[in-house]
Amino acid sequence: xxxLEVKDLAVQFDTAEGVxxxxxxxxxxxxxxxxxxIVGESGSGxxxxxxxxxxxHRGAEVTGSVRFQGTELIGAPEETVRQLRGRRMAMVxxxxxxxxxxxxxxxxxxxxxxxxxxxxxxxxxxxxxxxVLGDVGIPEPARRAGEYPHQFSGGMRQRAMIALxxxxxxxxxxADEPTTALDVTVQAQVLELLMKIQQDRxxxxxxxxxxxxxxxxxxxxVLVMYGGSxxxxxxxxxxxxxxxxxxxxxxLDSLPRLDAADGDPLLAIPGSPPSLLAPPAGCAFxxxxxxxxxxxxxxxxxxxxxRPPLRLVAEDHRTACLLDSPxxxxxxxxEVTA
Amino acid sequence: xxxxxxxxxxxxxxxPGANGAFRRHAGVRAVDGVSFDVxxxxxxxxxxxxxxxxxxxxxxxVRLLDPTAGRVGFHGRDITRIGQRELRPLRSKLQMIFQDxxxxxxxxxxxxxxxxxxxxxxxxxPKEIAAEVRDLIRLVGLAPEHLERYPHQFSGGQAQRIGxxxxxxxxxxxxxxDEPVSALDVSIQAQIVGLMERLQRELGVAYVFIAHDLAVxxxxxxRVAVMYLGRIVEIGDKREVYESPAHPYTKALLSAVPLPDxxxxxxxxxxxxxxxxxxxxxxxxxxxxxxxxxxAQQICRTEAPLLRITSAGTARQAACHFPEx
Numbered sequence: 001x002x003x004l005e006v007k008d009l010a011v012q013f014d015t016a017e018g019v020x021x022x023x024x025x026x027x028x029x030x031x032x033x034x035x036x037x038i039v040g041e042s043g044s045g046x047x048x049x050x051x052x053x054x055x056x057h058r059g060a061e062v063t064g065s066v067r068f069q070g071t072e073l074i075g076a077p078e079e080t081v082r083q084l085r086g087r088r089m090a091m092v093x094x095x096x097x098x099x100x101x102x103x104x105x106x107x108x109x110x111x112x113x114x115x116x117x118x119x120x121x122x123x124x125x126x127x128x129x130x131x132v133l134g135d136v137g138i139p140e141p142a143r144r145a146g147e148y149p150h151q152f153s154g155g156m157r158q159r160a161m162i163a164l165x166x167x168x169x170x171x172x173x174x175a176d177e178p179t180t181a182l183d184v185t186v187q188a189q190v191l192e193l194l195m196k197i198q199q200d201r202x203x204x205x206x207x208x209x210x211x212x213x214x215x216x217x218x219x220x221x222v223l224v225m226y227g228g229s230x231x232x233x234x235x236x237x238x239x240x241x242x243x244x245x246x247x248x249x250x251x252l253d254s255l256p257r258l259d260a261a262d263g264d265p266l267l268a269i270p271g272s273p274p275s276l277l278a279p280p281a282g283c284a285f286x287x288x289x290x291x292x293x294x295x296x297x298x299x300x301x302x303x304x305x306x307r308p309p310l311r312l313v314a315e316d317h318r319t320a321c322l323l324d325s326p327x328x329x330x331x332x333x334x335e336v337t338a
Numbered sequence: 339x340x341x342x343x344x345x346x347x348x349x350x351x352x353x354p355g356a357n358g359a360f361r362r363h364a365g366v367r368a369v370d371g372v373s374f375d376v377x378x379x380x381x382x383x384x385x386x387x388x389x390x391x392x393x394x395x396x397x398x399x400v401r402l403l404d405p406t407a408g409r410v411g412f413h414g415r416d417i418t419r420i421g422q423r424e425l426r427p428l429r430s431k432l433q434m435i436f437q438d439x440x441x442x443x444x445x446x447x448x449x450x451x452x453x454x455x456x457x458x459x460x461x462x463x464p465k466e467i468a469a470e471v472r473d474l475i476r477l478v479g480l481a482p483e484h485l486e487r488y489p490h491q492f493s494g495g496q497a498q499r500i501g502x503x504x505x506x507x508x509x510x511x512x513x514x515x516d517e518p519v520s521a522l523d524v525s526i527q528a529q530i531v532g533l534m535e536r537l538q539r540e541l542g543v544a545y546v547f548i549a550h551d552l553a554v555x556x557x558x559x560x561r562v563a564v565m566y567l568g569r570i571v572e573i574g575d576k577r578e579v580y581e582s583p584a585h586p587y588t589k590a591l592l593s594a595v596p597l598p599d600x601x602x603x604x605x606x607x608x609x610x611x612x613x614x615x616x617x618x619x620x621x622x623x624x625x626x627x628x629x630x631x632x633x634a635q636q637i638c639r640t641e642a643p644l645l646r647i648t649s650a651g652t653a654r655q656a657a658c659h660f661p662e663x
Contacts, residue, residue, distance in 0.1 A: 288525075
């Protein structure tokens with residue numbers, strides 16, 4: 001069952017330095033019980049995408065379509081979105097310490113969400129808070145519910161955030177770098193927890209991260225973003241076994257791997273991610289692209305002309321590159337100075 | 339075997355506790371009994387989770403912090419307690435690269451001023467400095483025209499290159515790099531790791547590379563030390579530590595790192611540790627890892643294991659009563 005259907009989503013902000021086009025036309029769907037991984041570097045638009053889906057994009061101009069369980073959210077009255085947000089779709093943020101209120105106990109904060117959406121009494125809501133804290137593996141939940149965020153360790157706080165998200169039994173959870181601030185042994189616990197909850201309740205999850213390892217562990221489908229657009233979209237296995245976009249391939253080749261043979265060189269992508277204020281013309285990746293650098297002049301013109309559209313290259317596999325071919329091996333990326 | 343460049347023996351750091359009117363806080367033992375050598379031109383990786391004491395150790399190596407126990411020897415000479423006057427000539431041989439390139443570069447100085455500062459501090463002639471700085475900026479992959487700019491005009495990766503140029507200005511023999519790539523985007527990390535590797539080949543500089551990212555450490559290091567709660571729990575050649583870890587913590591840590599390969603991920607045996615790393619202010623008794631260790635026995639709760647060679651024919655040491663290998 002399709003939970004979320006996003007079509008041609010675009011988000012832009014007016015800033016003192018000009019218009020920032022943070023997201024420029026992204027499409028994706030999330031099915032119940034499945035995980036969509038959105039991966040990208042800073043400024044790729046991955047977090048803004050999730051905020052726009054949740055209707056948390058203050059002051060930004062959002063266009064396109066976001067349909068959640070059949071309800072169109074773009075342009076919908078604030079009240080409609082408010083009723084869904086936290087209830088049918090919930091968010092888990094990276095930094096639990098700033099996302100939780102320091103003056104209220106963990107139990108109070110979870111209970112508040114439940115009271116707001118279900119109109120339950122305070123007592124019942126607090127009981128529910130203790131129940132979900134137990135569900136996410138917090139020991140002695142009844143006692144811990146009475147504690148404040150600073151009394152929790154980093155891993156426990158992130159569990160509490162997940163409990164808060166789960167308290168109203170949502171159908172979709174958007175997790176934005178939920179494990180980035182955590183140590184790797186604690187990250188493993190939190191990812192395990194999210195996957196178990198998904199199995200038990202058939203939740204749809206959007207996992208936003210810069211970590212391709214996390215994507216490989218949890219995602220069923222993957223959206224790779226670069227400069228505000230989708231560079232590549234594919235089922236996780238396909239993406240990692242036969243990446244097509246030169247950015248995806250470059251990213252995988254530049255990653256040091258625990259399971260790599262010693263002495264495998266890292267092939268870095270030169271240059272830096274583009275500025276969203278003044279993105280490069282055409283394909284946002286072309287100034288760093290090895291295929292572009294090696295291409296004949298006539299072909300290059302296409303890369304700098306229009307933004308390449310996503311096109312289907314295999315079943316469920318889309319890539320936004322004009323030069324891509326299913327070739328094996330590594331691309332040597334070279335910076336092209338204009 | 340060449341003589342070690344750096345010899346660290348029983349290094350310890352206890353941060354003093356505060357004595358209030360009603361409560362007395364004991365000190366926090368951030369680093370406890372840490373010993374290792376670094377040979378010329380090699381990279382020793384120092385890995386561990388937050389609070390394990392890896393950064394504190396790094397700072398003590400270059401005397402940004404004065405250790406409360408143990409000694410640091412540089413070329414056989416004890417530098418732990420020498421005064422600033424004696425330390426100054428040594429500073430040129432012992433440098434540091436920091437995690438946040440922007441926080442560690444003065445925003446009001448030009449790149450020229452930043453990179454030349456260590457040379458000026460060492461009393462080099464202005465003419466020499468100008469030529470040297472131009473060489474350095476090229477060495478780290480930037481151009482001389484960048485010298486007149488200010489830090490905010492650079493991206494994170496470029497700023498880190500400037501930090502590296504500054505660290506290398508005095509031709510150090512050892513550079514302590516504390517999480518030098520963890521603030522950078524993935525595609526930029528490989529650039530900086532590659533640069534550091536090239537500079538090591540060209541200049542013969544040794545690194546102590548401190549990081550929480552086990553994959554990066556595996557890539558750049560020759561030897562690796564794994565720290566947990568202020569102590570080294572395993573140290574040895576990279577291959578031994580990564581391919582047949584002896585300490586259950588090393589094993590769990592390695593198995594917790596997600597691999598960028600969904601098929602391998604599904605097949606993998608994963609050891610999920612319970613709980614969080616404990617606070618160094620209140621460490622568990624005996625082996626500090628025992629509350630999270632899947633193999634803990636009675637002896638682990640009472641007796642702290644010593645670092646020792648666990649399998650014949652290797653130099654790898656682990657601090658465990660029941661090592662894996």
